[in-house]
Structure formats: structure tokens, C-alpha cells
Amino acid sequence: MSKAKDNTTLNDKRRSDGRRRTDAAESRYGTRDARAKDGVTFRVRRLEPMVAWVFAGYALWLNIVFDATGLGFWLIVLFAACVGGWSRMFPARQQAAMFSRAALLLVGAVLLQLSAGPGSAIGPYSILAPLTLVFYLFLLARPWALGLVLFALAAFVAVGWLTLAAIPWQAVLAYTGILIAVVPITLQFGTALRLSDESTESTLRDDRTQLYNEAGFFMHGAVLLADCRQRGRPFCMVLLSAADLLDVPGLLGRKVANDLFAQVVRGIARVSGEGIAARTDAVEFALLLPGVSADRAASLVKQQLGDPPRVEVKLEAKDAADAKPITIVLDMTIAQSKDKSENIEALYDSLHTRWTESKAVDKARGKSVGKGLALEPYDERVSGPRRTASPTVLMDLRHR
Numbered sequence: 001m002s003k004a005k006d007n008t009t010l011n012d013k014r015r016s017d018g019r020r021r022t023d024a025a026e027s028r029y030g031t032r033d034a035r036a037k038d039g040v041t042f043r044v045r046r047l048e049p050m051v052a053w054v055f056a057g058y059a060l061w062l063n064i065v066f067d068a069t070g071l072g073f074w075l076i077v078l079f080a081a082c083v084g085g086w087s088r089m090f091p092a093r094q095q096a097a098m099f100s101r102a103a104l105l106l107v108g109a110v111l112l113q114l115s116a117g118p119g120s121a122i123g124p125y126s127i128l129a130p131l132t133l134v135f136y137l138f139l140l141a142r143p144w145a146l147g148l149v150l151f152a153l154a155a156f157v158a159v160g161w162l163t164l165a166a167i168p169w170q171a172v173l174a175y176t177g178i179l180i181a182v183v184p185i186t187l188q189f190g191t192a193l194r195l196s197d198e199s200t201e202s203t204l205r206d207d208r209t210q211l212y213n214e215a216g217f218f219m220h221g222a223v224l225l226a227d228c229r230q231r232g233r234p235f236c237m238v239l240l241s242a243a244d245l246l247d248v249p250g251l252l253g254r255k256v257a258n259d260l261f262a263q264v265v266r267g268i269a270r271v272s273g274e275g276i277a278a279r280t281d282a283v284e285f286a287l288l289l290p291g292v293s294a295d296r297a298a299s300l301v302k303q304q305l306g307d308p309p310r311v312e313v314k315l316e317a318k319d320a321a322d323a324k325p326i327t328i329v330l331d332m333t334i335a336q337s338k339d340k341s342e343n344i345e346a347l348y349d350s351l352h353t354r355w356t357e358s359k360a361v362d363k364a365r366g367k368s369v370g371k372g373l374a375l376e377p378y379d380e381r382v383s384g385p386r387r388t389a390s391p392t393v394l395m396d397l398r399h400r
Contacts, residue, residue, distance in 0.1 A: 038095055039210075041201040042220050042276070044139050044194075045091035048098060051135045052084030055105055055128060059112060062124055072115045076108045083108075089274055099144045102136040103151055110155045114162065121159040122171050129155060130179055137183065138190040145190065149183050206279040209265045217278035217286055221344040224275060224290045225337060234336055236297040237344075238287040239351050240268065240309060241331040245283045252326065256313055260328055263311040267304040286348070294336040301332065308332070331355070 060077045068074070083101055092098040109128035113120040120126070133152045137145045156179065160172055204216025212220065221237075228235040242264050248257040261283075268277045268285050275288040289297050301309055309330040333351050342350075 038141070040092045040095060040098060041194075041197045042216075042223075043197055044098075045093075046223075048092060048101070048139060049084045049088040051132065051139075052080050052087060052101070052105060054135075055108070055132055056080035056084060058131070059108075059125070059128060066124060070115055073112065076112050076115075080105060080108055091274060095141050095144045098136070098140060099148060102132060102140070102148050105132045106148075106152055106155050110159055113159045118163050121156065121163050122175050126175070130182065133179075134182060134186050137186040138193060140190070141194065142187065142191060145187060153179070209279050211265065211269065211285070212276055212278035214278065214280045217276070217280055217288070218344055218348075220276055221288045224288055225344050225347075228290045228337075229340060233291045234293050236287075236289040236292050236294055236334060236336050237347050237351060238271075238289065238297055238301060238332065238334050239280075239348075239355075240264070240285045240287075240301070240305075241355065242283040242285075242311070242328055243331065244328050248326070248328070256326060259313045260311050260326070263313070264305075264330070267309075267311070270304045271300050273300070280348075288344075294334050297334050297336075298332075305330065 056077050059073075059080060062068075063073045063077065083104055087098075087101055092101070106129055109125065109132060112125045112128060113123065116123055116125050129152055133148060136148055140148060153176075156176070201216075204212055204219060206213045225235055227233075242261070245257055245260055245264075248260060264285065265279075268287060271277065271287055271289075273289065275290050275292075278286045278288075280286045287297070287301070289300070292300065305311065309332050310327050311330070312325050312327045314325050333354055335347060335351050337347055
């Protein structure tokens with residue numbers, strides 16, 4: 001009991017120290033990286049599927065009400081539902097991905113209108129395009145939102161032209177006026193909401209990597225865990241440690257260390273998929289994978305980082321044949337949530353305790369456990385005690 005209490009106290013102290021160090025770094029070096037501006041926040045990613053599902057539901061209702069008989073009507077409903085499933089399983093990380101899905105829904109709306117025959121540009125199906133436009137204007141950044149407005153207007157003009165003989169020009173002007181009038185106010189509301197959301201999200205991002213920091217990891221992780229439990233889906237957490245990276249700057253230089261570090265970040269970011277990736281310490285990373293079993297989680301990580309997970313860089317040499325590879329093997333531990341009473345912090349602590357206990361055993365056997373320097377001069381975070389397994393760098397590091 002005492003040992004478990006000591007481990008919990010150690011984990012709590014480590015997280016508290018990490019938060020203080022992160023706050024100190026932010027106050028010294030200013031706001032977050034501007035690269036995040038083209039990204040999509042966590043909340044927006046989770047809202048996007050609802051637009052496609054509302055589109056599909058309303059189109060289905062119109063088909064039933066007007067007794068649609070053509071196969072195309074029902075296929076477009078299925079298409080819209082699939083777009084919703086796509087955006088749920090593969091949330092948009094960039095604005096371009098979200099814009100492309102909005103454009104697909106607008107194309108679906110145009111096809112429904114054309115299938116409805118003459119006069120369809122202002123018929124019952126005409127509401128689907130404005131519905132899609134308005135909700136995506138709340139989600140998209142202004143440049144992408146304006147592009148979507150132009151796309152929607154072009155689609156309306158095309159439908160109107162193809163059914164021109166059956167549409168009074170007064171009705172066309174009235175419909176166009178409504179479409180144009182709703183855009184400015186929607187853009188204003190959308191901008192205000194996004195700025196608020198992006199401001200909150202920026203405090204949850206790591207400055208250097210733009211992965212989530214520890215605060216973002218626990219905040220959004222709690223939401224994902226609750227969602228998985230509600231829907232009866234598996235939920236996995238993966239921790240990766242690149243503790244050997246702390247030796248590299250002093251032995252091979254900061255450039256080599258940063259190249260290896262960048263590879264770790266890229267590999268972890270690609271794995272995240274529906275979940276999230278975070279940098280929880282100087283050289284410790286975490287993944288949350290909703291809907292994924294432990295075996296599948298291990299497979300996803302190994303697809304990106306190898307088996308065992310590792311990163312490699314070659315030292316420059318005059319002769320390319322003499323270039324020597326530097327390989328860092330990452331420690332990995334995985335847990336699948338099974339206890340419904342276990343929260344995200346407890347799951348993380350249980351994984352981290354495995355490393356803590358392993359290091360304590362090594363220390364008791366007489367192995368030294370030291371502390372390393374961070375990889376950047378402005379990175380004030382210092383890793384905890386490093387693991388003491390055999391070296392994973394496949395060459396004599398003293399050789400330049």
C-alpha cells in the first residue's frame with residue numbers, strides 16, 4: 001500500500017513540475033507557433049460529422065415526403081451518411097480536408113436538385129445547399145469559408161441555368177438575396193466562435209512540436225474516454241519514451257538530436273488517426289486511440305516507427321559508404337481501458353508507474369540513473385530519471 005502511494009505521489013509531483021516548467025517557458029518565449037492557424041481544433045473536429053448526418057437525415061425525409069422513386073435520390077443519402085462516417089473516423093486535421101468534405105456535400109445537393117427535374121433550383125431540395133454552407137461557415141477559417149461561398153454560388157447558378165426555362169427570374173433573385181444575406185452574419189458569428197476556441201486550444205499545445213501538451217492530453221483524453229465508454233468501444237493509451245535522445249546532443253551534436261526528435265514527432269503524429277497525440281515530457285510522448293484494441297494499437301505504432309519502434313539518422317561523411325547510422329529505440333507501453341471507474345489520469349499513472357518501478361529495480365541493483373539535458377536551449381523541461389536499459393545507439397557514440 002505504501003509503495004502504491006509513493007508512486008502516486010511521484011506521478012502527481014512530476015505532472016505539477018511539468019506544468020510549472022511549461023508555464024515558465026511560455027511566459028519567457030511568448031505565444032504558440034503560428035503553424036496551428038491552419039489546423040482544426042478538437043471541438044470542431046468532433047462537430048463536423050453532424051453536418052453530413054443532418055444533410056443525410058433531411059434528404060431522407062424529403063425523399064419520403066415527396067415519394068422519390070429514382071435510385072439516385074437514395075444513393076445520395078447514403079453518400080452523405082458516408083461522408084459523415086468518414087469525418088468521424090478520420091477527423092480533419094487541416095482546413096483543406098474539412099473544405100473538401102463540404103464541397104462533396106454541396107455536389108450531392110446539386111445532384112439531388114438536378115434529379116428532381118425542372119424548377120428544382122428553388123424546389124424542396126434547394127435548402128440542402130444553404131444548410132451545408134451555413135454550418136460549414138461556422139467551422140471553416142475565413143479564407144476557406146469565402147471559397148466555399150463562391151463554390152455554393154457557382155453551384156446555384158449551374159442548377160438555375162440547367163433548369164432556367166421553369167424558374168421565374170424573380171424567384172431566382174429572391175433566393176440569391178437570402179443566400180447572400182446570410183453569409184456575412186454567419187461569417188461574423190463563426191469567426192468569433194473560432195477565435196475563442198483557437199485561443200483555448202493554443203494553451204493546450206506544445207510549443208515545439210504542436211502536439212498536445214500534458215494539459216491538452218488529459219482534457220481531451222477524458223472526453224474521448226467517456227465517448228468510448230458510452231458507445232461500448234475499446235480505448236487504448238500508448239506511452240513512448242525516447243530517453244536515449246538525452247545523451248545525443250552532448251555526444252553527436254544538437255543537429256543530430258533534433259533530426260531524431262523530429263522523426264519521433266512525425267511518426268507519432270501520423271499514428272494518432274481518430275485520437276490525439278501529445279508530448280507529455282521532454283522526450284516522452286503519448287497516444288490516445290479510441291476504438292482500437294491493444295494489439296491494433298501496437299500494430300499502428302510499429303507501422304510508422306518500426307518493430308521495435310525506433311528512429312534513425314545517418315552521420316554525414318565525406319564518403320557516403322562511410323556514413324554511420326544512429327538508431328534510437330523507443331520504450332513503448334500500452335494499456336487498454338477495461339475498468340469503467342478508471343479515469344484518464346489513473347490510466348496514465350498506471351502506465352507510467354511501470355517505468356518508475358523498473359527504474360527503481362535497476363537502481364537497487366546498483367545501476368546509475370541520471371538526468372539529461374533538454375534538446376533545445378529554450379526548452380526548460382527536464383526529463384525525469386532515465387531508463388537504464390542497454391544502449392540503443394548502434395555505434396560508439398564517442399566516435400565523431
